[in-house]
Amino acid sequence: MTVxxxxxxxxxxxxxRLAAQQFGFEIQELPDIAQLPPCDExxxxxxxxxxxKARYYGVHAPGVLFTDDSxxxxxxxxxxxxxxxxxxxxxxxxDALNNTLLLGNMRxxxxxxxxFVCVIALTNRGELLRTFRAAVEGEILETPRGAxxxxxxxxxxxxxxxxxxAEVSLEEKMAVSHRGKALTAxxxxxxxxxxxx
Ligand code: IMP
Numbered sequence: 704m705t706v707x708x709x710x711x712x713x714x715x716x717x718x719x720r721l722a723a724q725q726f727g728f729e730i731q732e733l734p735d736i737a738q739l740p741p742c743d744e745x746x747x748x749x750x751x752x753x754x755x756k757a758r759y760y761g762v763h764a765p766g767v768l769f770t771d772d773s774x775x776x777x778x779x780x781x782x783x784x785x786x787x788x789x790x791x792x793x794x795x796x797x798d799a800l801n802n803t804l805l806l807g808n809m810r811x812x813x814x815x816x817x818x819f820v821c822v823i824a825l826t827n828r829g830e831l832l833r834t835f836r837a838a839v840e841g842e843i844l845e846t847p848r849g850a851x852x853x854x855x856x857x858x859x860x861x862x863x864x865x866x867x868x869a870e871v872s873l874e875e876k877m878a879v880s881h882r883g884k885a886l887t888a889x890x891x892x893x894x895x896x897x898x899x900x
Contacts (some may be wrong), residue, residue: 706767707731722877723886733760744772749774757831758831764828765828773819773881776818778814816841817842817843821836821882823885825892837888848870849867856868
């Protein structure tokens with residue numbers, strides 16, 4: 704079965720495809736997405752933004768569509784960058800700029816606890832079916848480590864692996880990550896909906 708997604712982030716798309724494949728689903732990007740003005744992410748929570756995006760793009764999909772809103776919450780920064788993780792260093796910021804700003808803001812901080820959060824919203828022809836939330840706990844490193852992953856992965860140390868999420872394989876990341884767990888819940892849900900198979 705084909706499930707549509709709406710994302711401009713190639714790192715997320717790789718992870719969507721890997722999870723879908725494990726459950727026998729095929730992921731397709733919404734065909735018209737490049738023609739649509741981007742959805743304004745004006746929500747205050749990951750849930751708000753995931754649902755905003757899913758409703759906005761979902762009406763253009765011929766079936767089920769999901770969106771992912773995700774980000775990094777750092778305890779010492781009162782939960783920042785949070786919902787503005789993608790644009791922490793300003794509109795259109797690159798991962799490198801966001802990481803540099805985060806490192807600067809974390810200089811001298813003893814409490815390095817942080818988590819990635821992912822909320823997936825699922826719609827059927829624009830109607831909201833459900834949301835799925837998951838998180839992974841870790842620590843912010845003092846210097847980047849590893850060349851894999853995307854976004855803040857080189858700064859996110861995952862204690863059980865003794866490595867950053869940019870130093871592990873995609874499969875290892877997905878087994879424990881916020882997105883891996885939210886996608887597993889999504890595809891389990893879809894597998895159990897008789898009308899969707
Ligand atoms: P969104 O596209 O508004 O959901 O923004 C997500 C942003 O959060 C990304 O651009 C990254 O900066 C960050 N982020 C979310 N998930 C991850 C991840 O798995 N690894 C690293 N950074 C992530």
